[in-house]
Amino acid sequence: MMNLVEIRDLKVQARSDAGRKIEIIKGVSFDIAEGEIVALIGESGSGKTTIALTLMGHTRPGCTITGGEVRLAGRDLVAMPEAGRQMLRGTDVAYVPQSAAAAFNPSQRLMDQVIEVAQIHRLMTPDAARAKAVDLFRALALPDPETIGARYPHQVSGGQLQRLSAAMALIGGPKLVIFDEPTTALDVTTQIEVLRAFKSVMKLGGMGGVYVSHDLAVVAQIADRIVVLKGGEVQEEGPVEQILHHARHPYTRELLAAFEPVPYASAARSDTMAAKRPILEVRNVVAGYGPLGRDGQPAKLALRNVSCRLERGQNLGVIGESGSGKSTLARAIAGLLPPVSGEVLLDAHPLAPEARLRDKEELRRLQIVFQLADTALNPQRSVGDILGRPLTFYHGQKGAEREARIDALLDMVRLPRAMKHRLPGELSGGQKQRVNLARALAAKPEVILCDEITSALDTVVAAAVIELLKELQRELHLSYVFISHDLSTVQAICDDVMVMYNGAVVERLPADKLHGGAQHPYSKLLFSSVPKLDTGWLDSVPPRVAAR
Amino acid sequence: MNMQISRLVLGRLGVAFVTLLIVSFVVFAATQMLPGDVVQILLGQAATPEAVAALREAMHLNDPAILRYGHWLIGLAQGELGNSYANDMPVADLIGGRLANTLMLAAVTAAVAVPLALFLGITTAMYRGSVYDRIITMGIVAVISVPEFMIATLAVLTFAVWLKWLPALSFANEVTSVTEMLRVFAMPVITLCCVISAQMIRMTRAAVIDALKMPYVEMALLKGASRRRMVLRHALPNAIGPIVNAVALSLSYLLGGVIIVETIFNYPGIAKLMVDAVSTRDLPLIQTCAMIFCLGYLLLITLADIIAILSNPKLRK
Numbered sequence: 070m071m072n073l074v075e076i077r078d079l080k081v082q083a084r085s086d087a088g089r090k091i092e093i094i095k096g097v098s099f100d101i102a103e104g105e106i107v108a109l110i111g112e113s114g115s116g117k118t119t120i121a122l123t124l125m126g127h128t129r130p131g132c133t134i135t136g137g138e139v140r141l142a143g144r145d146l147v148a149m150p151e152a153g154r155q156m157l158r159g160t161d162v163a164y165v166p167q168s169a170a171a172a173f174n175p176s177q178r179l180m181d182q183v184i185e186v187a188q189i190h191r192l193m194t195p196d197a198a199r200a201k202a203v204d205l206f207r208a209l210a211l212p213d214p215e216t217i218g219a220r221y222p223h224q225v226s227g228g229q230l231q232r233l234s235a236a237m238a239l240i241g242g243p244k245l246v247i248f249d250e251p252t253t254a255l256d257v258t259t260q261i262e263v264l265r266a267f268k269s270v271m272k273l274g275g276m277g278g279v280y281v282s283h284d285l286a287v288v289a290q291i292a293d294r295i296v297v298l299k300g301g302e303v304q305e306e307g308p309v310e311q312i313l314h315h316a317r318h319p320y321t322r323e324l325l326a327a328f329e330p331v332p333y334a335s336a337a338r339s340d341t342m343a344a345k346r347p348i349l350e351v352r353n354v355v356a357g358y359g360p361l362g363r364d365g366q367p368a369k370l371a372l373r374n375v376s377c378r379l380e381r382g383q384n385l386g387v388i389g390e391s392g393s394g395k396s397t398l399a400r401a402i403a404g405l406l407p408p409v410s411g412e413v414l415l416d417a418h419p420l421a422p423e424a425r426l427r428d429k430e431e432l433r434r435l436q437i438v439f440q441l442a443d444t445a446l447n448p449q450r451s452v453g454d455i456l457g458r459p460l461t462f463y464h465g466q467k468g469a470e471r472e473a474r475i476d477a478l479l480d481m482v483r484l485p486r487a488m489k490h491r492l493p494g495e496l497s498g499g500q501k502q503r504v505n506l507a508r509a510l511a512a513k514p515e516v517i518l519c520d521e522i523t524s525a526l527d528t529v530v531a532a533a534v535i536e537l538l539k540e541l542q543r544e545l546h547l548s549y550v551f552i553s554h555d556l557s558t559v560q561a562i563c564d565d566v567m568v569m570y571n572g573a574v575v576e577r578l579p580a581d582k583l584h585g586g587a588q589h590p591y592s593k594l595l596f597s598s599v600p601k602l603d604t605g606w607l608d609s610v611p612p613r614v615a616a617r
Numbered sequence: 618m619n620m621q622i623s624r625l626v627l628g629r630l631g632v633a634f635v636t637l638l639i640v641s642f643v644v645f646a647a648t649q650m651l652p653g654d655v656v657q658i659l660l661g662q663a664a665t666p667e668a669v670a671a672l673r674e675a676m677h678l679n680d681p682a683i684l685r686y687g688h689w690l691i692g693l694a695q696g697e698l699g700n701s702y703a704n705d706m707p708v709a710d711l712i713g714g715r716l717a718n719t720l721m722l723a724a725v726t727a728a729v730a731v732p733l734a735l736f737l738g739i740t741t742a743m744y745r746g747s748v749y750d751r752i753i754t755m756g757i758v759a760v761i762s763v764p765e766f767m768i769a770t771l772a773v774l775t776f777a778v779w780l781k782w783l784p785a786l787s788f789a790n791e792v793t794s795v796t797e798m799l800r801v802f803a804m805p806v807i808t809l810c811c812v813i814s815a816q817m818i819r820m821t822r823a824a825v826i827d828a829l830k831m832p833y834v835e836m837a838l839l840k841g842a843s844r845r846r847m848v849l850r851h852a853l854p855n856a857i858g859p860i861v862n863a864v865a866l867s868l869s870y871l872l873g874g875v876i877i878v879e880t881i882f883n884y885p886g887i888a889k890l891m892v893d894a895v896s897t898r899d900l901p902l903i904q905t906c907a908m909i910f911c912l913g914y915l916l917l918i919t920l921a922d923i924i925a926i927l928s929n930p931k932l933r934k
Binding site for chain 2: 122125127129155156157158159160163164166168171172173174175176177185186189190221222223237
């Protein structure tokens with residue numbers, strides 16, 4: 070019997086801005102049977118999204134298919150003219166994007182966009198399409214299925230948008246659905262609901278699927294087979310159970326190893342407990358955005374009476390979903406968002422609420438590293454300039470002394486010294502984050518606020534950055550406030566963990582008691598929502614009673 | 618939600634009003650600083666000092682400037698624009714016909730240039746990088762680089778001197794039939810279109826290209842949408858804000874900036890009136906003309922901002 074999809078020796082070439090041609094997919098072949106869901110796993114740059122898009126006969130601008138075949142139900146998408154591909158898109162093969170928030174047109178109502186496929190291909194009358202859409206909304210467990218389509222994209226949540234984009238893909242009754250990292254941008258507590266909805270509609274419709282992801286645990290819940298990609302080549306391919314338990318390829322093992330719990334031995338544990346004095350203390354901080362109201366509170370409150378303390382040489386983890394106020398806490402501590410009330414103490418000395426009122430020494434001792442190195446580093450400045458500025462500002466270093474220190478900093482973050490002449494745009498994501506970290510280290514700080522610094526990185530790269538943070542802590546006696554939405558990274562580096570929800574601290578726990586020790590219902594929900602490397606995990610977690 | 622829209626729109630109108638007040642002050646102050654004395658010019662070289670003093674008194678020129686500003690502003694609000702210093706006619710009468718001519722020319726030019734510019738801007742964005750796009754883009758650069766008096770002169774040379782299709786001079790007052798109107802307006806409109814479309818085409822093209830890079834346009838492509846549908850349904854509605862702003866900016870030029878075109882075609886418009894007023898130090902006339910230009914500019918920009926506010930989907934319900 071013929072497979073639904075047969076990819077043979079697919080080659081895709083990309084043209085860089087300088088006009089150089091690079092082969093990014095180097096002869097990939099695999100099949101998808103009718104009704105089978107195949108996962109494409111790999112880090113960013115492995116070509117997984119590029120391959121998924123060729124299944125729709127589409128390549129991003131600058132890329133061209135240079136060889137091979139992509140057969141969908143026996144028809145070669147590569148050889149087909151563009152008009153023929155247009156006919157297939159939406160009807161035979163459909164796409165669920167990574168960021169539904171960006172994939173919905175902000176100026177059209179959701180229903181109009183969901184049924185657009187039916188309109189473009191004249192599949193059914195608008196009324197019939199609307200009725201089908203409402204059925205899909207119901208099947209995807211969306212709230213108010215009858216009326217949600219009348220809203221605009223900005224009026225629904227991220228998790229709902231992701232389910233709506235699945236409805237948009239399914240409306241044309243496709244034989245193959247492509248999921249391009251559809252849950253990566255979601256919080257774990259939302260991700261589990263979305264995954265459950267996807268799984269049930271895919272099972273119901275008997276459709277084939279391609280699930281692109283970098284997260285093995287997520288893929289284990291929904292896929293039948295896994296294709297592991299690296300550098301545009303297939304590394305390993307097999308049924309989910311086989312990949313999870315009998316991985317042969319070193320890269321697959323590396324991916325799996327990132328899920329192994331890493332026991333964290335604190336550097337400070339061995340010190341005498343009596344000498345403990347908090348290096349950083351936050352007392353009853355209230356902060357928010359917007360103008361102050363009559364009661365002296367900001368219009369939108371982001372931190373409600375938050376207190377925490379960080380012992381010298383220890384690490385404090387802050388976890389919570391987006392909107393929980395964890396990044397705002399970092400901004401309040403750093404003085405970027407002055408708190409309305411409450412105080413921040415560094416080594417028992419109260420700091421001014423605003424960063425510009427703090428003296429240079431106070432600024433030096435407390436540094437912040439932002440989530441996106443892409444936007445935090447000036448793209449027009451070389452790495453050496455970026456690192457040199459804080460050296461001159463805080464320590465007045467110039468000339469040869471400064472150059473020597475820049476070299477030392479690059480050594481510290483394990484980057485080659487020659488890199489100081491490069492621009493940030495020429496570095497990889499992990500390298501940029503290391504430069505970002507080195508810039509904070511240039512000040513010789515005592516406390517570093519790490520705001521989601523590994524969230525944008527691939528699993529393997531993120532693990533290496535965490536390892537680096539630990540080494541630096543041993544060498545330089547640092548203390549970290551580590552903010553993340555990812556439980557396993559927090560566990561890998563922190564002594565204490567603080568769970569935040571809706572601007573307030575709901576629970577504080579030692580990191581080794583995270584599993585089983587949580588008392589608050591929200592912490593329990595959060596911890597139980599983290600996907601496990603077990604194909605039966607999704608079905609074993611009881612559905613959440615409280616609807617969001 | 619709709620409360621929010623009306624609040625934003627009212628706020629924008631309030632800002633426009635305050636701006637107008639500030640502008641009136643600046644206009645008044647600037648005209649006070651013009652070199653030369655109106656009385657000297659009116660009475661000529663042979664005037665006795667007594668006559669000069671008497672006339673200054675009669676024209677209230679000895680009052681403090683702030684008092685004269687107040688009088689002028691109140692008069693302006695009541696529609697009393699004062700009398701021209703030069704020939705003692707009411708400023709309103711002097712401006713009336715000229716303003717109608719200018720508005721007429723502006724309206725005809727806008728009616729031709731805006732649809733043309735939008736069409737060219739959108740199609741060049743749609744077929745970006747094609748031969749068509751390159752020819753249009755290069756043509757625009759060429760047109761921008763040629764000064765308008767050059768375009769106007771070339772137009773006269775071609776259509777009036779060589780081909781003898783059109784009259785070299787325009788007299789808007791004589792228009793009686795549609796063909797007549799076409800003949801009179803053809804050359805000034807062609808010249809002005811060249812001047813103002815270039816900016817609009819480039820801005821429209823850039824705004825649509827930006828919108829075409831958005832992920833939701835790629836999503837439309839993956840839904841099987843044609844290129845026309847991607848541009849017209851998905852990209853264009855989200856590019857309205859920058860496009861109307863570019864259109865408003867270009868059109869505002871048609872009110873006060875057309876002096877060269879008015880001179881070459883001898884078209885009796887308001888820009889020429891103002892230049893004449895400056896040479897005779899006719900302060901009430903200068904002030905009124907300047908206020909009209911600023912008012913027109915403000916109206917267009919405010920209108921563009923309001924359209925941009927209304928087109929923001931985040932404010933819709």
